[in-house]
Amino acid sequence: MSVLDSRQVVPLTSAELDQLRQAAGARGISAGLFGRGLMRFALEHADRLDAAMERESEEAAARVSAGARRAIAQRWAK
Numbered sequence: 001m002s003v004l005d006s007r008q009v010v011p012l013t014s015a016e017l018d019q020l021r022q023a024a025g026a027r028g029i030s031a032g033l034f035g036r037g038l039m040r041f042a043l044e045h046a047d048r049l050d051a052a053m054e055r056e057s058e059e060a061a062a063r064v065s066a067g068a069r070r071a072i073a074q075r076w077a078k
Helices: 014-026 031-044 049-075
Strands: none
Touching: 014 031
16 A cells, blocks of 8 residues: 655635535545545546646636736736
8 A cells, every 4th residue: 555645736616626525425435535536547547638638728728817817907907
């Protein structure tokens, strides 16, 4: 058995966290344990996830861009 000596924080929307909790609860396990299981499954099948990863990258870039635009507008607003 491996020692879990590292942590990774993954930001989620409220809806995503609710969905994770519901799916975990339906299986009688914690959201953390369910999330770890999902991550391990995804890593084992990563070669089939290219489209999902591309979409997530695009959405992340859009969030950063939107945040940057708000920061710029706030900084330079008079």
